[in-house]
Amino acid sequence: MPFPRSSGVLLHPTSLPGPYGIGELGSHAERWIDLLAEAGQRAWQVMPLGPTGYGDSPYQCFSAFAGNPYLISLERLQRAGWLGDDDLTGTQFDDERVDYGPVIAFKLDRLTRAAGRFVADASPESRAEFDAYRARSSAWLDDYALFMALKEEHGGRSWDGWPASVRDRDPAALAEARERLAEAITRQALWQFWFDQHWSQVRAYASANGVGIIGDLPIFVAYDSADTWANRDLFYLDEQGVPTVVAGVPPDYFSATGQRWGNPLYRWKRMRDTDFAWWLERIRSTLHFVDVMRIDHFRGFAAYWEIPASEPTAVEGRWVKGPGQPFFDAIREGLGELPIIAEDLGVITPDVEALRDGNGLPGMQVLQFAFAGGSDDPYLPHNYRSNSVVYTGTHDNDTTTGWYAQAPEVERDFVRRYLARDDANVAWEFWRLASASVADTAVAPLQDLLGLGSEARMNTPGVAAGNWTWRFTWEMLPYWLAPQLREIAELYGRLPGEGAVDTPYRQSVTGSDVEDAG
Numbered sequence: 001m002p003f004p005r006s007s008g009v010l011l012h013p014t015s016l017p018g019p020y021g022i023g024e025l026g027s028h029a030e031r032w033i034d035l036l037a038e039a040g041q042r043a044w045q046v047m048p049l050g051p052t053g054y055g056d057s058p059y060q061c062f063s064a065f066a067g068n069p070y071l072i073s074l075e076r077l078q079r080a081g082w083l084g085d086d087d088l089t090g091t092q093f094d095d096e097r098v099d100y101g102p103v104i105a106f107k108l109d110r111l112t113r114a115a116g117r118f119v120a121d122a123s124p125e126s127r128a129e130f131d132a133y134r135a136r137s138s139a140w141l142d143d144y145a146l147f148m149a150l151k152e153e154h155g156g157r158s159w160d161g162w163p164a165s166v167r168d169r170d171p172a173a174l175a176e177a178r179e180r181l182a183e184a185i186t187r188q189a190l191w192q193f194w195f196d197q198h199w200s201q202v203r204a205y206a207s208a209n210g211v212g213i214i215g216d217l218p219i220f221v222a223y224d225s226a227d228t229w230a231n232r233d234l235f236y237l238d239e240q241g242v243p244t245v246v247a248g249v250p251p252d253y254f255s256a257t258g259q260r261w262g263n264p265l266y267r268w269k270r271m272r273d274t275d276f277a278w279w280l281e282r283i284r285s286t287l288h289f290v291d292v293m294r295i296d297h298f299r300g301f302a303a304y305w306e307i308p309a310s311e312p313t314a315v316e317g318r319w320v321k322g323p324g325q326p327f328f329d330a331i332r333e334g335l336g337e338l339p340i341i342a343e344d345l346g347v348i349t350p351d352v353e354a355l356r357d358g359n360g361l362p363g364m365q366v367l368q369f370a371f372a373g374g375s376d377d378p379y380l381p382h383n384y385r386s387n388s389v390v391y392t393g394t395h396d397n398d399t400t401t402g403w404y405a406q407a408p409e410v411e412r413d414f415v416r417r418y419l420a421r422d423d424a425n426v427a428w429e430f431w432r433l434a435s436a437s438v439a440d441t442a443v444a445p446l447q448d449l450l451g452l453g454s455e456a457r458m459n460t461p462g463v464a465a466g467n468w469t470w471r472f473t474w475e476m477l478p479y480w481l482a483p484q485l486r487e488i489a490e491l492y493g494r495l496p497g498e499g500a501v502d503t504p505y506r507q508s509v510t511g512s513d514v515e516d517a518g
Helices: 027-038 074-080 100-121 124-136 138-153 171-180 182-208 226-230 268-273 277-289 325-335 350-358 400-406 409-419 426-436 481-491 504-508 512-517
Strands: 006-010 043-045 212-218 245-249 259-264 292-296 303-308 318-321 340-342 363-366 388-391 441-445
Touching (some): 006 481, 027 043, 027 182, 027 481, 043 441, 074 100, 074 182, 124 138, 124 182, 138 171, 138 226, 138 277, 171 182, 182 212, 277 292, 277 325, 340 363, 400 426, 409 426
Parallel strands (some): 292 340, 388 441
Antiparallel strands (some): 245 259, 245 303, 303 318
């Protein structure tokens, strides 16, 4: 599916301003969309929106289908009557960091209060709307709500540590658990109902203002997730449900020992036997929330790095063939042509390129990767193709200002010569370079547009603590940000309805006219 020439900003909703310690899907999200529209930005890129677990990573969620309840808007719940003024007073959180421990405790307490009031006082119309949501989402919601209720009952323990009867999904044990935990299951389902409502309102507001949502679909799911627990036959697990092999990547730019993610690996043959039904439902669910999907670790569909579960790092492993073209054929047959961005970073081999190009998918370019080689480096803009998405950096990179401050002098010298600029504002010059490129889509993290240093980095791969915490405040945004972003979007043809157009002169010197002039 072709992408229009456009630009946008990468910002996860947790980074939005607000008084409750973490970004929410309320008025601040709509104000953010107003800023994007004013700035001529046509895309808001987010990370996975699922419920986060240990480490708070949006790439390790309790479900590939559910939403993160910490993003539910308390102000919307207050307007609906499920929270009172007293529930939201006396709070004090860091405006520039998410301190997940106290934030999660606060949010879950308020969400539990709101759920209790809904159960006690909701009108017949509200109950009917909730029941309809549960019915249409039952394919994943029933297992997810039970999974979360069981986790709560067992002190947050991973499902492989539960009693064998529920760990192994004995039908009688599950039926008894559903009855015993009915209140907690209803509460979990209600939180998903509210998340769906609030995100749908935000997405509709974005659409009305000409802003599309680029979402993120990680290829793998978390081990401690409803997805793995409810679909054990689709993963390489032993009889106790413990992974025998796990996902990761070999040593690369980010880590000398590779990255051992620990996600369970799919039994692709079994998925192929069902025409990839689980995956089609996952993609359909994702497109309920976003306009465009960025598939994280796209190369895993061609071949993935398999690590024995006993290995502490990703050094020891092997490449294993992925599902390849039959997977994308099944998607096309089941869902049609889809708006997909292939995250094709890392070790990219000809089979990965063939899979990407054979399906007409745009790949990714990252400017921070462009200056370690010579003029033939594929990340340099003069080597791009139009069907691609260029980033100044990603959530896994340092900020551009932080990266430049620590880059080897040979790379810094290459940057200065390539840009014909000094060191004054490399992050902004990267944005201008990305916007001027032929890539159909240009994206920058907000941190780069603000010129922030390493203190504003979102994630450091391989480091377990301190990630995913950065937030901005409205006071951080200079008055000139939106006008200057809009000027660059206009200058490089990234506003709606703009782009290269053949003039009469250009038409007169092409084709047969060139031959006649010769």
